[in-house]
Amino acid sequence: MSEKIFALLLYLYPSQFRRRFGEEALQLWRDRLRDEKGILHQFRLWIDLIWDLTSSLPRAYQSRSETLARAGTSANALPGLHSLETGSISPGVFLLATIAALFALGAVLALSTIGGKLRLRHIAVTKDPPYAHQIPAQNPAQAAPERIPSDQTDATAFPSESTMSGGLQAPERKWVIETAITNLQKYYLAPDIADQMATALRTHEQNGDDDVPNRRVFARLLTQQMQEVSHDQHLRLEYSAIPTPANSGGPTPQEIAQMREEMKREHCGFSKLEMLPDSVGLIRLDAFPDHQVCASMAQSAMKSMNGARALIFDLRANGGGDPAMVSFVATYLFQQPTHLNDIYNPRADTRQEFWTGNAVPGNTLADKPVFVLTSRSTFSGGEEFCYDLKMLRRATLIGETTAGGAHLGSWHRLNAHYGMGIPIAKPVNPISHTDWEGTGVHPDIEVKAADALSVAEKLARESNHP
């Protein structure tokens, strides 16, 4: 029966399409009927079909007229005249279209009646973090890098869209290098190293080391040259084929929504939450994303670990992120607000303190043993979590020495296609009075990253804690 309905519905599509794909579509429908048994699946099948009809029908007709139009122009017909199918619509098709239209109308009416009664699932958005020592919200004007007069340079000196359409030429290379140097000397946290980098960049350019036609490769070369001098892994220059928007006043609401969606899909970096045997909780966290977007996700993740007698954080693939998120997650590991880290900006001579928040009501993890798994790839904010907990003797680090990137920076747009990340500040740990830049964080127990979990599991199970 349903096969017949489907076959009839196929008549709604252009005859050409039906002749070519009708049999295949019918076979696909049979396959789905065969594989998707049960009322729910069947219901879903029909919903899929109706949705599919409404979205693909217009396209099927549009693509036909496009093909015809193109056929016309290729035969030197007058441009702009779309030839349409000459045959009239058959009564069968007309009848089917009427039925489909009535059906769609009914569906809309039904939805609008019951729609009001349906409770929309509330999408988790940012809640206030559960700690009193709120990190002061950064003033966007302050946080955003000072605007370099890139727009003026766009217009006067260099790269306009049209000049950038071909291969990479010497004037563009020179412009990018000089603009990068200006920014380094203005913002990079160590002025003497900025000068050394400037010399290195210019020497490489004069030696012809940068003579590559590909802009992406060029950007990578400059990054390497800067890192050879500074060994600063946060310092880099990137090329984007898609023009980046000029406004640097922070992301637009649309971009924030998109980012939220992205983060939700990625579970805010919490790629694994598991209760291992003997109530050992395992949290695999691959990033510390913006805490304004991910606080509620982190809350529920940490809450799900309540009842664990020991906790393992797997940060072996953690690439870092927001220092406020580091404090937010660490809050669950302390009974009271604890000073974790300071961030010092040498040029402005300003210091920002990072503390854990007040004890979270209902949290049972504050006094449980904590193990953190590390690897050579654990980077940046991931390393901060390791370093802070190590200094406070709150966790046992197991694995490899981490990557060694401690600096914090901001993004500087050079023009629509080039931008660079320039470190402007560095952590100063309140206990060690230094950071892990270049050295990495050394584990307490050094084992290969691949073996870290089994070692930690064993220790966690043996840990004798009330």
Add this chain to the structure above:
Amino acid sequence: MPKQKLSPLPAAAFQILLALAGEDLHGYGIMRQVEEQTSGRTRLGPGTLYTSIQGLLSEGLIEEVAPSGKAEPSDERRRYYRITVSGRKIARDEADRLADVLRIARAKKIFRGDYV
């Protein structure tokens, strides 16, 4: 200008190219593969699937091929599709474009003073 019609590449067409990047598949196979690679988020209906296939065929991004040896006899109604060299290139370009979008998103995020 054959590229014009599928530029920008619609999401469904991109998913189909990705599905075919691994092996030659028939329509139902493509649908299942897309469902799998998007963790169940995208089920291409027959209309969307075949209008996309039609577009991809006419742009030369995929081609029809003879069923592979493992095809069952009941498969005679099914037609198998394979990604072409230009299909691969378009898919790669689209992936690059998405990587750029991601880069911009990342760039935006660090305006708030994150670790870069």
